[in-house]
Amino acid sequence: MYAPGTESLIKQAREIQEEELQKFYVRVSKQLHSGKDPGGEVIDSLQRLHLIVSATKYARTLPADLAKKLQMLLRSPSCVEQLQVLSSTILRESLPLSAHDLSKDLSHDSRALSYTASVVLSQARSKDDLLPLSQNLLKSLESRQPEIQIPKHTLPILSKMFIFCLDILNEDQVNLISRKLADWLRYASIYQGASMSSGGFFTSPRSRQPALMTEVDGAVAGDFFTVLCVGQSYTEDQWMNMYTFSMIKSWLLTYDTDGTSNAESAQLKRPQVVHTTSFQDDRSELDSSVMSMVSATSSSSRLLPPKERLREKAFEYCHRLIEQSDRKAVKKADAELQKACIVESVSIMDIICSEDPSYVYRGFPCIKALYGRLSTDLAFARVLLPIAQFYLSHSETAAVESEAVFHHLFSRFPAELFNEPMLAFEFVSFCLHNVSVLQKKVAIYRQSFPNLLKFLAWNSPGLISEFMELLPSFLAPETAIELLHTLLDLPCLAAALDLQHRSAWYQAADRAVWDQQGSKITASLDAFRQPSYRGLFLYILRPEAGTGDTIDRLSMLHDALEGMAESPRVLCCAQIVPVLLHVYFNTIMQMADGKMMNQLLLVLLERSSLLYKIKNFSTEVQRVFSTHLQALCKLNPPLIVDQYKELLEFTSTTTNIYTKEDFYTHVVWVIGEYLSLSYDPRCTVELITSFFEGLEAVLFEITQVRQSASPPRYSPRLLTVLMTALAKLASRSQDLIPRASLFLSKMRSFAHSGRVATCFSDEDSEEIITRAHELINLLRLPNVAQFVLTPSAQGDCPRWHRDTNAALPQRMRAISGLLQSHSSFLPV
C-alpha cells in the first residue's frame, strides 16, 4: 500500500530550508570524519541525505568537503558495502559532478570499482569521460599476471560503454576482448567451485575431488560449461561465463559486422593473422567421455582470427544451450531460463549467420529440430518468434521450405494467444521489423490481417502506434475493401473476442456466474452460443482474409453485440478506429485505380449507416468518411456520374440528414462541386436535372413551413450547402435557373418563420438569407454564375492566383465589384 507517511516524507525532503540543510551537511560531514567505525547513525544520516538529494527534480549541490568524503568512502576497499552504496547513490543524484575526480584514482577493488563506475557512467557525457575507466578495465583484461583479478562487473560496464560510444575501443582492444570472451564462453571450468559449506571441519577442501557440474535435470554435465549448468557454487571463470553470455549478443551486434570499426580506427586494421600467432591454443580440459554432439562436431578454431574465433565459440555455445533446453528442468526458475536461453541463442545464431552465411548450413538442422520440438506447444509461442526470424533471414540461402512455419505462426498465434500482452507486442514488433520482407516473400502475411488485428482489438492502447505503421503493409488491391470493412468492425471484433474469452471461462451451465456479468452482457453471451449467430461470429473471428469483404447480416451482429457496447475494450477500439481509417485512406488514395475508388465510395455510402452502436462512434467515423469522400471525389470526379444512382438515392433519403448530417452535407457538396461537364463528358442535362430535382425535393421537405411541423433538427450549414448545390447545378443547366431562383427567394420567409427562429440564432437566419440573395444575384447573370459556381480545375494552380495577368484575379475583382459596389443588382 502507498502510505500517507511516505508522501509526507517526500514533502519534508523537498521543502527542507536552506539553513537546516546546511546544518545537516555539516553534521553528516562530521559523522564521516569522526574516524570511528561508522555505525548505524552514519548510515541513517546518509539514507536521509539520499532522500533529500533525490526527492526533487532540481539538483542539490553538496559542500565540497562532503563530496570529497563520500568519494573517499566510495573508493575505499575496506569500507562497508552499505556506505559505498549510499555514497554512490548520493554522488549520482547530486552536484558537483564527481565522475572526473573519481576517474583520476580508480580503485583496484572489484566492488569499489563497480560502485565508482556507476557514478562515472551516470555522469559521463562524452567518450573522454569514460576513457580512464575503460583503460583501467582493459588493463586488467590484458594482464597475464594471475594475481590481478578481473573486476567482476567488467563486462557489464564495458557493455554500457560500447553501446554508448562505439569507438571507445580500437581494433586491438576489440580483438583482445573478443579473445577473452571466446575463452570465457567456451573454456570455463566444468567442475563445481569450492563451496564453503561443503567441506566439513575434518575434511580439508583440498582433499575432496571437485564434483562435475550438473545439467538442469540433475544429470552430470555432458559437455562444456554454460549458464544452464547447475552446481553448488561457481568459480570465477564460471561467473565470467555467465556475464559473457549475457552480453554477447550486444557485442556481436556492435562489433561483429564488417564495418565494425568506424572510419577512424579502420586504419588500425592490420592483417588479422598477426594475432593468431599469439593465441593460446584451444584448450580442452574435457574428458572425452562427457562430449556431447556440440564438442564432438566442434571444428578446430585454432587458426582463426579473434572475431571469427569468437563467432565460432558463440555458435557452439548457443548450439549447446539449445541442446540443453530440451532437458526437463527440476526447478521452475530454470525452466523459464531455458526459454530465455533459446530466444537468445537463436537470435545470436541469426546474427552470426547473417554475418557469415557459411554458418547457415550448420545452424539449420539445429533450428529445424528445435522448431519441430516446440511448434505444437503454445507455451513456447514466444520462443518461436526468433525461430521464425531465423527462417525469414536464412531459409532462402539454405533452400529450406519455410511456408509451413509462417502459416503456423500467422494462423494460430493471434487467434489463440491474442490475450497475451507480451506475445502480442513481440509478434507485432516482429512484423514491423520485417515488414518489407513479409510483404514480398510471405504470402500468408497479408492474408492474415483479420487475425493480426485481434492483437490490436484486445490490446488497443498499447499497440496503436505499431498498427499505424503496419496498416499500409496489409493493403493490396485484393485486400483493400475487406480491410476497410474489418477496420470498421474492429470494435465488434473486440466484443467478439471478449465473449469468446468469457465463454471459455464460464461454462454454459454456470448461468449464475453469467448473470453476474450483467444482463446486457448475458444477452450477448447467449447470442454468441446460439447456432443462428454462429456464422456471423465465425466471420468476425475469421483468421484469414478472402472469404468475402463483409457479410449480409451485419446489423444483426451489431444488435447481438449491443450488450458489449460499453465494455472498456470495445470503447477503446472505437476510439482508435478513426485514427486507423485516416491511415487507411491516406494510403489507399495513392494506390487506388478508378474501379477501386468506385468500390470505396459505395462502402462509404453503405457503411455510414451500418456501424456498431457505440457512443460517438458513428459521428467520429462519419467525420473521417466526410474528409476522405471529398479527397476521393477530387482525385476522381467521374465517380459522381459512375455512382449517380446510389448518390441520388442517398441524397434523396431525408432520414440520412437526421442520422448523419455531416456526411450527408459532404455528399451534397461533392455532387454540387463535381457533377459538371468540365469533369466528366458523360454529365448530361438529364443527369443534372435529376440531381437538381432530388435535392430540390429534399430542401422543400425540410423547409416546409407548416405550423404542425417540428422545428428543424439540422444545422443552418446544411441549408446553405443545399442551396449552393442547387444553384451550382442550375448554373450548369440554365433551364433550371428560374426554378432555383424561385426556390431561393422562398428562403427569406422560411428563415423568418417563428419555429425556425426558436432554433436558429439571428446570425444564422441572416446568413441563410444573405446566401440566398447572393445566389439569386449570381444566377441573374448566368455566365458569371457559371464561372463562380463552377471554377475551372486550374483554379488550384498557384499561377492563377499569383500572376496578375491570368484570368482569375481579374475576374475575381470584377465579381467582387459586382456584388459589393453595384448595389443596384441587389434585390430591394
Place this chain on the structure above:
Amino acid sequence: MVVCFLIHTVCPVSALSAGESRILYSRLFGPEEDTQLQRSAEQQRLTQKETLGLIARQVRSAVSASREASGRVFVEAGLGEEAMALNDAEYGVLSLAHRDPFADRCVALWLGVQALAFTLVCQPHENLLLAEGSLRNLTRHCLEELRLLGPGSEVLLKSDRVDAMLQRLLPHGQLLFLNHRFAYALDKELSSYTGK
C-alpha cells in the same frame, strides 16, 4: 541493456492531480545519449527526472487501462502475501518512440502490483522474456525487502537496498542469465547485505 528501473504509484495520490504518478525509486543506467548539446548539469538532471516522470505517467495509464479492461476485482494483499500479490499482478509492455523520451526507441515493461508499478525500460533488441523474468525477480525482492505491502516508508529511507539488489541482479543495466544456483548465490549475498 536496461535503461532505467522505476518504482512508482498507480493509485490516486492526494498531492498529485489525477493520472499523475509518484516516483518512489528511480535508477537511470547512464550514460545517456545527450539529445541537446551543451546543457548544464542542472538542466541535464532536470530533463532526466522529467523523462522518468513521463514514463511513470504512461505506465500508470497503461496499468489503469489494463485493469479496467480485465474487469478483475483486486484483493488487497498485505505483508506476507507478496507471492500472491505478484501472482495477481497485471503486466504489460509499451513502446517508447524514438526521441520520445529517450534518444533511441525503447521498450517499457511494467508490472502493476496493488498500488505500485515496477517498470523496466530496455533497448528494443533486448530479450524480453529474460527482461520479464528479471523484472519479476526484482519486484519480488523489492516487495519483500522494503515491505512494500505494509504501511511503512522503507522504500524511501532504505532505497540503498534496491541499489544493492540492482548491483547484483542487474549490474549497470545488464540483464543476466541466472539459473537458480547463480540466483541463490546472489540472494545470499543480498540477504547478508540487508542483514547488516
